[in-house]
Amino acid sequence: MVRNPERRRQLLDAAVDVIAGHGSRGLTFGAVDREAGAPAGTASNYFASRDQLVDELAAHVFGRLAPDPVETAKRMSRPRTRDTERELMRWLVERAMSDRAAHVALFELRLEAARNPRLAPAVTRHFAGNLESATSDHVDGGFPGDEATVLVLYLAMTGLLLEHLTMPGLLGEEQVQRIVDHVVTAIVPESTPPHASA
Incomplete structure (x- = not known):
């Protein structure tokens, strides 16, 4: 067929x-x-x-949430500073709010993987690919910080989105923006220190 x-x-x-x-x-x-x-x-x-459906669903959600490449190129053309990173994280929140269902689906897929050992490797693979891409964009893109910076920022933003998307009455829009600013300031250095010469 x-x-x-x-x-x-x-x-x-x-x-x-x-x-x-x-x-x-x-x-x-x-x-x-x-x-x-x-x-x-x-x-x-x-x-x-159903396992195939869930596996393809995970890939589909990440594809659906991928930012517009033209807008991404425009934003990534700015200097690779902590301020630019802050704007990118604010944009992430905006995009999450504009497709709430897809982000909530990601939370549900995490739970599905936790409950279903057969699916855990496949679902985890999609999340790992997303984290690897974010790490590459940050480090290879010349933003301040290293792989550890990206990992902590990823975990902090995931937690913020979980709270904001599943309990919208807990945090207001303005407070979320302030939290994004605090998160980026606390995690992303102003600049990456030069490597000490040998």
Whole structure:
């Protein structure tokens, strides 16, 4: 059977909404079909198993959340300073708020991996690739700090997004922006110290 790539994307977008709205336990082929407005049995024709659906869903979410390359190039053309890093983290929060379902899906995928040892390696691989890309962008891009800087910044921003997206009444928008500023100032140095000569 020839499968339509656009239909596959629609099913994966529907899966994002299902897992964000109902949790990983609500992610069934039937729920995806209903969310996508597709005939019963469509999702099972595209994905051989629920595990395959979850694996492809993880890749799809990261692809969906990837920033616009033109806007990224524009922002990355600025000097590689802590202030630029701060603006990039503010932009990350803006993008998270504009596609809340996809970010909530990431939180649910973490929980799915924790509960399902069969899926943990595949889901972890997608997250590891994302972290590796962020590390490369920061270090190879010439921003202040090193791999440890990126890891701590990644963990801090993940925690902030978890709080803000799952408990929107806890932190206001202005407070979130202030927290981003504090996080970047505390973690990212003003400049990377030159290596001591041997």
